[in-house]
Amino acid sequence: MHILITGGAGMIGRKLTERLVKDGGLNGQALERLTLVDVVAPTAPAGFTGKTDTFSTDIAAPGAAAQALAHRPDVIFHLAAVVSGEAEQNFDKGYHVNLDGTRALLEAIRQIGPDYHPKVVFTSSIAVYGAPFPDAIPDDFHLTPLLSYGTQKAICELLLADYSRHNILDGVSVRLPSIVVRPGKPNKAASGFFSGIIREPLAGQEGILPVDKDVLHWHASPRSAVGFLIHAAGLTREQLGPRINLAMPGVCCTVGEQIEALRRVAGDKVAARVRYAPDPFIKGIVAGWPRRFDPRRALALGFRAEAMFDDIIRAHIEDELGGRVPA
Amino acid sequence: MHILITGGAGMIGRKLTERLVKDGGLNGQALERLTLVDVVAPTAPAGFTGKTDTFSTDIAAPGAAAQALAHRPDVIFHLAAVVSGEAEQNFDKGYHVNLDGTRALLEAIRQIGPDYHPKVVFTSSIAVYGAPFPDAIPDDFHLTPLLSYGTQKAICELLLADYSRHNILDGVSVRLPSIVVRPGKPNKAASGFFSGIIREPLAGQEGILPVDKDVLHWHASPRSAVGFLIHAAGLTREQLGPRINLAMPGVCCTVGEQIEALRRVAGDKVAARVRYAPDPFIKGIVAGWPRRFDPRRALALGFRAEAMFDDIIRAHIEDELGGRVPA
Numbered sequence: 178m179h180i181l182i183t184g185g186a187g188m189i190g191r192k193l194t195e196r197l198v199k200d201g202g203l204n205g206q207a208l209e210r211l212t213l214v215d216v217v218a219p220t221a222p223a224g225f226t227g228k229t230d231t232f233s234t235d236i237a238a239p240g241a242a243a244q245a246l247a248h249r250p251d252v253i254f255h256l257a258a259v260v261s262g263e264a265e266q267n268f269d270k271g272y273h274v275n276l277d278g279t280r281a282l283l284e285a286i287r288q289i290g291p292d293y294h295p296k297v298v299f300t301s302s303i304a305v306y307g308a309p310f311p312d313a314i315p316d317d318f319h320l321t322p323l324l325s326y327g328t329q330k331a332i333c334e335l336l337l338a339d340y341s342r343h344n345i346l347d348g349v350s351v352r353l354p355s356i357v358v359r360p361g362k363p364n365k366a367a368s369g370f371f372s373g374i375i376r377e378p379l380a381g382q383e384g385i386l387p388v389d390k391d392v393l394h395w396h397a398s399p400r401s402a403v404g405f406l407i408h409a410a411g412l413t414r415e416q417l418g419p420r421i422n423l424a425m426p427g428v429c430c431t432v433g434e435q436i437e438a439l440r441r442v443a444g445d446k447v448a449a450r451v452r453y454a455p456d457p458f459i460k461g462i463v464a465g466w467p468r469r470f471d472p473r474r475a476l477a478l479g480f481r482a483e484a485m486f487d488d489i490i491r492a493h494i495e496d497e498l499g500g501r502v503p504a
Numbered sequence: 505m506h507i508l509i510t511g512g513a514g515m516i517g518r519k520l521t522e523r524l525v526k527d528g529g530l531n532g533q534a535l536e537r538l539t540l541v542d543v544v545a546p547t548a549p550a551g552f553t554g555k556t557d558t559f560s561t562d563i564a565a566p567g568a569a570a571q572a573l574a575h576r577p578d579v580i581f582h583l584a585a586v587v588s589g590e591a592e593q594n595f596d597k598g599y600h601v602n603l604d605g606t607r608a609l610l611e612a613i614r615q616i617g618p619d620y621h622p623k624v625v626f627t628s629s630i631a632v633y634g635a636p637f638p639d640a641i642p643d644d645f646h647l648t649p650l651l652s653y654g655t656q657k658a659i660c661e662l663l664l665a666d667y668s669r670h671n672i673l674d675g676v677s678v679r680l681p682s683i684v685v686r687p688g689k690p691n692k693a694a695s696g697f698f699s700g701i702i703r704e705p706l707a708g709q710e711g712i713l714p715v716d717k718d719v720l721h722w723h724a725s726p727r728s729a730v731g732f733l734i735h736a737a738g739l740t741r742e743q744l745g746p747r748i749n750l751a752m753p754g755v756c757c758t759v760g761e762q763i764e765a766l767r768r769v770a771g772d773k774v775a776a777r778v779r780y781a782p783d784p785f786i787k788g789i790v791a792g793w794p795r796r797f798d799p800r801r802a803l804a805l806g807f808r809a810e811a812m813f814d815d816i817i818r819a820h821i822e823d824e825l826g827g828r829v830p831a
Binding site: 268307316317318319320321322323325328331332335336338339342343419420 | 595634643644645646647648649650652655658659662663665666669670746747
């Protein structure tokens with residue numbers, strides 16, 4: 178099996194690559210070849226004995242998608258995207274990468290012709306939803322995004338469903354919760370602080386909280402995100418039906434509950450490193466974001482996230498900190 | 505006031521132009537200038553003393569949208585579209601006109617700069633919805649189109665909302681019911697028969713019914729469609745809020761009830777001219793279409809359609825047949 182990952186240098190892309198290499202395959206088929214593309218060249222994974230092609234490209238540039246598809250990958254994980262804060266502040270870049278890039282990929286698949294029919298797993302986002310919301314968002318709730326990022330993701334979902342319906346490809350998209358705890362440095366996502374208030378205190382540093390403690394949100398760990406993508410790749414067309422864009426399960430909690438979970442897992446000293454520093458720009462964006470879902474279809478299809486926020490912190494400690502809470 | 509109509513040569517475009525000229529203005533401002541564009545040059549309206557520019561163009565072609573906007577229209581009615589049956593059978597043309605054309609128009613508005621901020625009224629469609637449906641579709645029901653046409657309309661709605669949110673323009677879109685009775689010759693819309701079974705019998709000809717009589721659907725007259733567009737142009741941003749894409753009111757009835765209404769309005773002899781000739785392609789498309797709405801927001805905002813199908817037939821007789829049912 179040959180797998181293409183766009184956005185292969187990103188956090189989820191790297192973790193997905195690692196997991197695929199560790200599993201040695203996908204859907205019961207051995208992993209023989211990986212193609213990893215991103216705006217910066219992804220690193221070839223350690224310990225993989227199959228063929229790996231990595232290259233840096235703007236997937237929306239003419240010919241780039243065709244190049245990525247040159248060896249006809251069986252499964253495509255399309256993760257490449259400009260994050261929410263950046264897409265909001267750089268209108269052209271957001272549309273170029275998030276909309277034109279996806280459309281270029283889908284069109285390049287179509288141009289190969291009717292013999293080629295890959296599985297395409299797309300990372301959408303809960304940013305496709307926009308306030309006001311019911312207490313728990315049902316699977317049939319409308320998409321009224323309040324950010325360009327969510328608009329672009331919603332458009333890509335529609336394109337993916339139409340290309341699937343025309344039998345050009347087998348698409349599925351997972352609307353990821355906010356992924357916490359993101360390792361490494363903060364990126365430009367407006368949701369970055371949800372990770373920062375856990376990651377930085379665990380690293381002995383101050384974690385900045387730009388919103389009030391009663392902000393309620395929907396989370397899953399990077400480990401769960403990778404699990405969603407792999408599970409999605411294994412779903413058949415018959416299981417999915419025509420509604421291929423799925424809200425994922427997650428953990429609903431307030432920022433205050435996040436901090437209390439941090440206290441339970443890592444102690445008072447760590448939890449005390451969170452500092453409140455209100456940011457009206459971030460507050461404004463987050464105010465329009467969804468808080469809680471009732472993701473019945475995803476649960477029925479077998480998707481699983483953590484049961485509580487403590488588990489999300491523990492996943493971070495296990496996967497990123499060698500299993501230990503630093504003193 | 506200067507008004508631009510794209511799709512100005514189409515049925516709704518011509519009726520909208522006539523109505524605007526007859527009213528002499530819009531939103532209390534006198535109509536001074538009209539720009540009418542379409543793939544075939546629209547006819548300049550009779551009886552209009554202001555300036556009219558008409559030209560034929562592909563709105564998606566480079567520079568075409570900028571040309572249409574050269575004199576900075578205050579209000580833009582964006583009606584230009586490839587209809588449902590054609591967009592389904594000609595994938596490239598559908599995306600080119602329905603998606604790229606709209607995006608070109610929105611981008612051309614943006615490129616003019618922050619001093620220009622037109623009202624943009626977009627004709628969307630109930631084809632943005634896809635089965636299965638609840639008995640009556642609520643305003644917050646998700647969009648899962650089952651046609652490329654509906655996909656393209658849903659994408660344009662998302663773009664319009666995002667461009668509005670960025671204060672590039674003031675957008676509003678109306679999801680038109682099936683518009684019956686369409687005058688003139690049948691077009692390639694899969695919904696064409698809903699008109700044909702009324703129009704042809706009234707013209708002394710056979711009306712072909714390609715679906716079963718129990719098919720339930722959602723209708724409004726061309727007169728109501730024009731009314732929706734004009735009403736939408738008068739709504740303020742404050743009235744609309746961020747959710748600018750609105751399902752319109754209509755008449756819900758079965759095809760059998762349509763024929764019974766024809767019998768009541770025009771007599772047995774006319775109603776007997778409907779002939780059942782099943783068409784699996786049309787049946788398949790129509791099976792995924794919405795049947796009934798609960799369009800509370802549109803009603804609260806003052807949109808009005810006919811009360812019953814008899815009124816839709818009478819509107820056709822008044823507007824197209826000089827008020828008389830032919831013998």
